[in-house]
Structure formats: structure tokens, C-alpha cells
Amino acid sequence: MLAMDYRGPRRVRAAQKPMPEIKHPQDAIVRVTRACICGSDLHLYNGNVPDTRVGTTFGHEFTGIVEEVGPEVTKVKVGDHVLVPFNVACGECHFCKQGMFGNCHESNTQASAVGGIFGYSHTAGGYNGGQAEYARVPYANVGPTVIPAGMDPDDAVLLTDVVPTGYQAAEMAGIQPGDTVVVFGAGPIGIMAARCAWLFGAGRVIVIDQVDYRLEFARNYAKCEAYNFNEMADPVVFIKKTTDFMGADVCIDAVGAEASGNAMQTITGRKLLLQAGSATAIHWAVNSVKKGGVVSIVGVYGPTDNLVPIGNVLNKGLTIRANQTSVKRLLPRLIEHVQNGIINPKALITHRIPLEEVADGYRIFSDKLDSCIKTVLISPSAKI
């Protein structure tokens, strides 16, 4: 079968690979119909995630048709068109039982800090991802969810990560009606977090980024304010001024390790890899939020250390909440929102690229070429 094949930093190709096999009685094999490239794939693409083995297939956002199931699979059957949450979760461990499907204890041997994630290095369990014609989906009774009749697969594929992650960012922020919410990052997740902040009753939503076409997209899509940090002397002072010098009620970091905007963070975090990525967005979030406020982090960082102004967290009495998204926990509510037209996920998709041209897809998405917001890869066997 054809699959994305990682060869080293910023080198990927489409290659022939063996078909995935059932390895566990709760496995399913799906024929992939849609697979997205995600902002967090860029940490892998740039070679910044330890234990990203050459030959890995990325892709943690995908939908597919069930082709084969193991003997213990009862919740999905051959022929079902399913969306596959990015977390590999058993549904039975101590953490899954608390709804922490992003923190499953039975899906990752290589690291105890993170649960299994499809196509996200051996540090996240060593699973091949969905940027392929076929994929192995473990714990098929838990994650894969049948796409409701009438739902566009383009909407469904964004329910595997982007929509729930944006929503959980707003949820973890504990937004109360009338709150001023600042979202750092106008990528798909940041745009979705801004959209979802309104659902929790935000009174004002501000997005900060440096890419003008994305800021414009955020204004249109999320009906929020959006500002370019390159046009302000200091984004922290800008937010203080615009909130009567109180600070935002909540700040959301939807950027993660690839952040720009602070030379020292960029050099030590992204160029020299002395930190687990550039922590500029957390830094701004901590310093822009009001005393007693909440910082919600969904941007992805590496497993080592970051330069974060923790003294200000203490002095300001902040609450920091962060987690990998518990996709399955949120799906019932979010499917409702999509079906009722409250959230329109597929509007984020700007590029549809054949799997054969995966290298071009990564380059476009990574370098923000051609006004790209979200890229979906279509496999030659998708047929939908």
C-alpha cells in the first residue's frame, strides 16, 4: 500500500509499505478516506520529537472504512465509515475511566508521560498513522466512531483533533460569561479555540499571530478580533492596554513549540534545541492574563524543559490547565454542534492534496504557502 514515509528532518515521501495487520484482538484495519496534516506534525517533520524513527508514517487525524476487525471488536463492523480520534485509548485503565482518553496507561510503552497517539513517533507509542491507504486502529471498541449519516467526511476528519482540541482549550480555560479570552496562534486549533470560546459565553475574543492571511481568516471564521504581534511593540503591553490594564481573564496557548516572536526563545528552543521548543506563547500567556486568571495550554511541546516565567505564575496566582485532548469524551457534544450548524469544521480546509504528493503537502503547510490553513491528503483508495 502507499503511505507517507518519514526520511529525516523536512524529508518525506510517498512509498510502498506492507499492509497493516491485526496484532491484537481489539484491532481494526481501516481503508483511509481522509487524513489531515496537523500543526503538531510539523514538530515531527522538523525532526524535533525524540525517537521519530525513519520509515514512520505520520497522521493522527483520519477517517476510514473498516475493512477487517479482530475477534474482540463489537462496536464497529466491516463497512462502517468511522472517524478515528487521535488518541489510542483502551477505555479500561484508571485514566480512561476518568474520561482522560488522552492519558491512557495501556497504549504507550516508550513513555509514561503521554498516551499513545497515531503516527506521532515512538515517544507516543510507535503507531503508524493515517497518512496512508490503510491503517491499523487498536482498541476499536473505544476510539473509532461511526460517522453519522449525512455528515461530510471533511467535517468528520476535523472531529478527530482540530474541533475537540479547540473546544477543550476553551473548556479547560473555565471561561465564564463575559470573559475576555486571548488566543495565541491563528492556526486551525487557535481559530477553532476562538470560535469555541463564544460557546462558553466569552464577552470578547482576541487572536494574536503574525501571519496576516491567517488573522484575516480568524476574524471571518471566528468573528473575533485578530492582531499581528509584529505590528505592536510588545503583545503583553498591548493586551494590558486593551483590558484597562487588568489583563485577560483567560489566555490560551494554541501555538506550542514552533512559536516565533522572541529571538531568545527561537534560538534556544528551535535552532539549538536547548529547550523543548520555543515557549514564547506560554510566556506571553502567563504575562498577559489577569491575576488569578487561567492559562490553558493545548500547543504541543517536547518532553524536556522550557523557559517559562514560573515566578509570575506564583505571584499572579494563576491556574494552568493543559492536556492532550480527550477526543472521545467530547465527540457526542461536538457532533451535535456540527449537525446543528453551530460549528463548520470543513471551512478550515484550504488544500486537498493526493497522498502521492505528500512531500508537497508538507512543504505548503509547513511554510504557510498559498494561504494554507488546513491540508487534507486524499489516498488513491479513498473513493469518497
Next chain:
Amino acid sequence: MENTAKDPGLLPGWGIDADPKNDPTYPMRHRMNVGQDPDSKHRPTLQLVDEEVLKSIERQNVSAVFGTPLPPHGLSGAIRRWAFKYSESVYPHWLPLLLADRVDMVEGVLADLVHGHVPNIFAERGAKMDWKYNRSGFIAKLATVSLLTAGAIVLLSSKDEKKPSKKHRRCQA
């Protein structure tokens, strides 16, 4: 489009999930300690461990399922095995893993060549897209690389030429 204040109440779905009790929220809200979990030791059916899986020393066991592809191999594999002697809490775990990734990349090129495949790095980098959508950037990068290469050649060749002249000067002195 200008930044203008909106009446949030007019936005579709505004406040639909507002909940005064949404604080503390996930993941705090429904927490349960191990003592409250009657069945905290329960495990799903175990996947057969039929190839080498590196295990974090912060874990008791191999997880009930695990990814299968790409068991450690060659020099990169040896480095990875060494890294897994250390916990996730220390650099001797993570830095060797990053090093192993770079070694693995070289091993990947060698494996390609052994199989008679010369990797098309230009295509693998999607450089055509840079040409298509970012032509000025592409040309600037190309010019920089050419300039640096030309500079290096000039520097190296001029060193060769200078050697005898230096000698000559020294002789004169």
C-alpha cells in the same frame, strides 16, 4: 477586514455551553484517586510481544497494545537501547534519542542506496512548492547557497595560491 466590537449574543451558539460550574473544569472535575477505583489494576487483553519494544523504566510493563513498526536496528538502535536505561526525567534519555534519529536518517540514506534507490531530496523536501508559491524566497535561498558555495570555493582555492606567496615573502625576509 477591521477589528470591530461584536455583540456576542448574536453569534450562533453563543453561551450554549456556558456553565457557571465550569470551574474547576476538565481534567480536574471528575478526578478519582487510585483508592476510589475498585479496579485500578485491571488490564485489557495483552498484545503478544513478538518483537523488540523499548520500555520506559518509569513503567512497570509493556502497555497492553503497542505500535509495531520499526524495531530498533543498527547503530541508531544501539543508541536507543542505551537511552532507555534512563528515565524520561533526564537528558541522557532524550538527547541520545535525538542523536539516534539523526543516525537513523543516515542509515536510511544508506539503505536506500543499497536498494539501488537514490533519494530525491529536492522532491522529498517539496522544494517545487517553494518554487511555485514563494519564488522570490526560493531564488533568494538559491542565491545565498550559490554565493556561499562560490565564496567557499574562492576561499579554498585562494588559500592554495597564497601558500607559495607566503613562503616567497618569508624567503624574502
